Amino acid sequence: MNETENNTKREKKLYHKWWIWVIGLIALIFIFRIGSSTIEKAMTKDIPNVMGVNYIDAESILKENGFKVSSVETDASSILSNDTHNRSVKKDEVFKINNETSPNYNYGRTKDKKITIYYAKDDYTYNKPVASTTPAPTAKSVDSNETASTSNTSSNWKQFLKDYEGWVDSYITFMEKYKENPSDTALIAEYGKFMADTADWATKAQKYEDDLKEMSPDDVAEYTKTMARIIGKLSDIAK
Missing domain, CATH: 1.20.58 (Methane Monooxygenase Hydroxylase; Chain G, domain 1)
Incomplete structure (x- = not known):
């Protein structure tokens, strides 16, 4: 060459x-x-917001929408006490969906359509901290x-x-x-x-x-x- x-x-x-x-x-x-x-x-599917719903009703709603649901009874205080979305919940209410704890979330999505919901084992009362004197x-x-x-x-x-x-x-x-x-x-x-x-x-x-x-x-x-x-x-x- x-x-x-x-x-x-x-x-x-x-x-x-x-x-x-x-x-x-x-x-x-x-x-x-x-x-x-x-x-x-x-490729993903929106997860309906079932926060605060009785876990039995939540299971029905999610299954009707084609999701595979796992329900876990949990001590709510162990998760919510140090969480940004700490709040009071009633026994059997869903307070966490997969890794989401916000009661107002509207962006939950899943690819495999598998969902784990966590519901309260007992009533949990959130005691609000004393309000700051600094104007918000x-x-x-x-x-x-x-x-x-x-x-x-x-x-x-x-x-x-x-x-x-x-x-x-x-x-x-x-x-x-x-x-x-x-x-x-x-x-x-x-x-x-x-x-x-x-x-x-x-x-x-x-x-x-x-x-x-x-x-x-x-x-x-x-x-x-x-x-x-x-x-x-x-x-x-x-x-």
């Missing part, structure tokens, strides 16, 4: 390697972020703080998308230089920098996945527009 053929093979191999890395990064940061949530919802924040101030926090997170998310698109642009510039001169050894250093950047972008994406929880319609729209532009740019460089 002559030198020209070796160079051609090397060019194709490195080019494909870079293409795989960029597509993989996009999938890691964006596509998996949205797709995994969709798949998860499709008003509902208005709490709502205001939550709104400000959500707005700030959304703004940071949009900036993240903008920065990520800028990084993809710099990658495309690199690819154009490489395609014009694949024998330029100086490009190896740039290659290493792009590789190091992938870990940073993955870390940033994870942070926003934890902070956003569920995207607002505006966030989804911004994500969609940004991804459309990025995919278009990558399609052009692949030609």
Whole structure:
């Protein structure tokens, strides 16, 4: 095999390697972020809220909805006394479903349709601690703080998308230089920098996945527009 053929093979191999890395990064940061949530919802089933219901009635409700139920008689004080959702319960009332103790939960889900309910062995009375003399924040101030926090997170998310698109642009510039001169050894250093950047972008994406929880319609729209532009740019460089 002559030198020209070796160079051609090397060019194709490195080019494909870079293409795989960029597509993989996009999938890691964006596509998996949205797709995994969709798949998860499709594979799981909502658990009806039977907190505070007599365990016999709770069993009937859950079984009618297709769940396999295990009932456990438990000393409620052993679980609720140090729990965030400490409260009074009557004998035979359900006070815990799987690992959930909140009486107002509305997000319980299960994949295998198996549920364990815990019901009180005896009456349990929760004695509220003495109220603090420090005024509690008003509902208005709490709502205001939550709104400000959500707005700030959304703004940071949009900036993240903008920065990520800028990084993809710099990658495309690199690819154009490489395609014009694949024998330029100086490009190896740039290659290493792009590789190091992938870990940073993955870390940033994870942070926003934890902070956003569920995207607002505006966030989804911004994500969609940004991804459309990025995919278009990558399609052009692949030609």
